[in-house]
Amino acid sequence: MDNNTQVILAKRPVGLPVSTDFSIEKNDLPTLQDGQFLMRTLYISIDPAMRGWMNDARSYIPPVKLGDVMRAGTLGEVVASKHPDYEVGHFVTGWTGVQSHAISNGEGIFRVYPEMAELPTFLSVLGMPGMTAYFGLLDVGQPNEGETVLVSGAAGAVGSVVGQIAKIKGCRVVGIAGGLEKCRFLTEELGFDAAIDYKNEDVKKAVKAHCPDGIDIYFDNVGGEILDIALGRINRKARIVICGAISQYNNTDGIKGPSNYLSLLVNRARMEGFVVMDYAKQYKNAAMEMAQWMAAGKLKNKVHIEEGIENFPEVLLRLFNGNKMGKLVLKV
Amino acid sequence: MDNNTQVILAKRPVGLPVSTDFSIEKNDLPTLQDGQFLMRTLYISIDPAMRGWMNDARSYIPPVKLGDVMRAGTLGEVVASKHPDYEVGHFVTGWTGVQSHAISNGEGIFRVYPEMAELPTFLSVLGMPGMTAYFGLLDVGQPNEGETVLVSGAAGAVGSVVGQIAKIKGCRVVGIAGGLEKCRFLTEELGFDAAIDYKNEDVKKAVKAHCPDGIDIYFDNVGGEILDIALGRINRKARIVICGAISQYNNTDGIKGPSNYLSLLVNRARMEGFVVMDYAKQYKNAAMEMAQWMAAGKLKNKVHIEEGIENFPEVLLRLFNGNKMGKLVLKV
Numbered sequence A, B: 001m002d003n004n005t006q007v008i009l010a011k012r013p014v015g016l017p018v019s020t021d022f023s024i025e026k027n028d029l030p031t032l033q034d035g036q037f038l039m040r041t042l043y044i045s046i047d048p049a050m051r052g053w054m055n056d057a058r059s060y061i062p063p064v065k066l067g068d069v070m071r072a073g074t075l076g077e078v079v080a081s082k083h084p085d086y087e088v089g090h091f092v093t094g095w096t097g098v099q100s101h102a103i104s105n106g107e108g109i110f111r112v113y114p115e116m117a118e119l120p121t122f123l124s125v126l127g128m129p130g131m132t133a134y135f136g137l138l139d140v141g142q143p144n145e146g147e148t149v150l151v152s153g154a155a156g157a158v159g160s161v162v163g164q165i166a167k168i169k170g171c172r173v174v175g176i177a178g179g180l181e182k183c184r185f186l187t188e189e190l191g192f193d194a195a196i197d198y199k200n201e202d203v204k205k206a207v208k209a210h211c212p213d214g215i216d217i218y219f220d221n222v223g224g225e226i227l228d229i230a231l232g233r234i235n236r237k238a239r240i241v242i243c244g245a246i247s248q249y250n251n252t253d254g255i256k257g258p259s260n261y262l263s264l265l266v267n268r269a270r271m272e273g274f275v276v277m278d279y280a281k282q283y284k285n286a287a288m289e290m291a292q293w294m295a296a297g298k299l300k301n302k303v304h305i306e307e308g309i310e311n312f313p314e315v316l317l318r319l320f321n322g323n324k325m326g327k328l329v330l331k332v
Helices: A049-053 A119-123 A128-141 A159-168 A180-189 A203-210 A224-231 A276-295 A309-321 B049-053 B119-123 B128-141 B159-168 B180-189 B203-210 B224-231 B276-295 B309-321
Strands: A003-009 A022-028 A037-045 A074-081 A091-094 A101-104 A110-112 A148-152 A172-177 A194-197 A215-220 A234-242 A270-273 A303-307 A327-331 B003-009 B022-028 B037-045 B074-081 B091-094 B101-104 B110-112 B148-152 B172-177 B194-197 B215-220 B234-242 B270-273 B303-307 B327-331
Touching: A003 A309, A022 A309, A037 A091, A037 A119, A037 A309, A049 A309, A074 A101, A074 A119, A091 A101, A091 A119, A119 A303, A119 A327, A128 A159, A128 A215, A128 A234, A128 A276, A148 A159, A148 A224, A159 A172, A159 A215, A159 A276, A172 A180, A172 A203, A180 A194, A194 A203, A203 A224, A215 A224, A224 A234, A303 A309, A309 A327, B003 B309, B022 B309, B037 B091, B037 B119, B037 B309, B049 B309, B074 B101, B074 B119, B091 B101, B091 B119, B119 B303, B119 B327, B128 B159, B128 B215, B128 B234, B128 B276, B148 B159, B148 B224, B159 B172, B159 B215, B159 B276, B172 B180, B172 B203, B180 B194, B194 B203, B203 B224, B215 B224, B224 B234, B303 B309, B309 B327
Parallel strands: A148 A172, A148 A215, A172 A194, A215 A234, A234 A270, A303 A327, B148 B172, B148 B215, B172 B194, B215 B234, B234 B270, B303 B327
Antiparallel strands: A003 A022, A037 A074, A037 A101, A037 A327, A074 A091, A091 A110, A270 B270, B003 B022, B037 B074, B037 B101, B037 B327, B074 B091, B091 B110
8 A cells, every 4th residue: 555644733833833833744554444445635625724623722623633634624536445335436525634545434425526526626615615605604694685795804715605605695795805816806706896905905994985885794704803893884683704713813812802892782783603514414405506506607616726745834824824815725 | 840950961981980071950941832741750770871872982872962961761750741641640761861850742751650560660670671681681592491591790780680581481590790799689589590709709710610511691791801701611502692891881992802702603602782772662561571570579679779860970880880789770
């Protein structure tokens, strides 16, 4: 068997992760047992949630243990099988981690079909980020036609899908992203009504200008000051969907809470969090609907691919410095 | 006609209100017109919300204008009438402000019946604080039997009713209040399962000890550090009811946002605000249900009465220094 290249969590990062927080090891693969298959990893999903899994804190899933392979969603090809349901040549996704190969008994594994979409799409719109956008917006946000939806991290894997689904649902959509190129991408390629460049604009003024009727849904991927600005412009019965807070994940002096939270009271509004894994039973139907939107040209997929499993620590940083557009994927 | 003693908002307070923020004036009453009645004020409701109305800020109702009578809920007796629906001797409540008399055309006025309850009760359990507790807990909080409800400001006008209704609904109820006397009142008189004295206990440890199964509903009247502590102990699908933030109202350096707000994400929980006036059409039914609970001895009313309209500025401060128990009322 091939050697297995694994990225191991060696230390718990303090602030931004650095390359010495990880070790890259080559280990032999154990012999395949009955009821198992061997997957060769083709693509690894690089997600903001990874930063939280590196911390030793109570959360919705346990942290990655020191010395364990770093947790990650993956897409790969079955290269050997003693499992009745998986044959060599099948493509599968699952949580097999940042490693070049994985042995699985099929638990948490889903087959994907390359005739349906390009493979990285199954880690993007048709994968976890797409599901996050779909259920976060539709189930938690509950958009109505004609409402204004503001989304931060709008050029990212989740935000870009949130905005497009909100457009499909007949909302006015305003995205916040960093840099002119991303903002152009939102309005010119994805059909957002407006985009705000937080790196070069006064976000407070721009939100006021582009949301003249206030904000009905704010889909928050970033936290921090932008969350406060959004809270300052919400309408009655607004919904703040808490999906993430990437501006806060690497803080070493604690998280900044939203000081405008009493706007929830004045506006009879709610702020609600969710975890996409709770919707697992509904993934299939959601993926079918999103695949139809993609086929109809209403939902576009943007994937940013970097190469080389040994580059994982550097590629991870692109999530935090904004040096990527759309879904970040590592090709093995 | 009598002179009318009025408490006027003379300045916008910075931090804690001081007596020079108000002026006390004696003015003649205008002549009663057809369709009007004259009310002599008997009791004035002193509420935390007053502090917000003194600020020149966008909120759920306009601020009190400088030079206007300070807004307040009141209870009084009709002493002269040219209105077909109100006779001398009728008792009424409304928003007639901090003044000894008021002329009204009946708008926003409700009759109350002294044979039903003692008069101050109509400013307490059967008035705005009772309605706030009732709709905040039942409509926003949605308690289920067996759940744990934590309430701050628990010996106050709203908190004391929240806890008692939660008990009626079969919940485990833990109250947070300042001082041993208030805590005893909660457990010994109102039937709370436990009380935490924030002035003399480590609140974080005490919440952990008294909510061993976590928190399903946190009804927040105080904000600040206690909100963060509660967020740190919520269960999945918990509801945080944002009713007020009395610890923050007099801050001169801004409001402290809840830095633990990402607990909403991890726990798929929501934080929601409300304004009791939205439920006006349902007040009557709620008051009838609460009067029944009172008659059955399940819901107790605690009113703290101070006297003298000219003492308004000093009495107001009891809201913030905790020097009162239950509903604070000013007897004219």
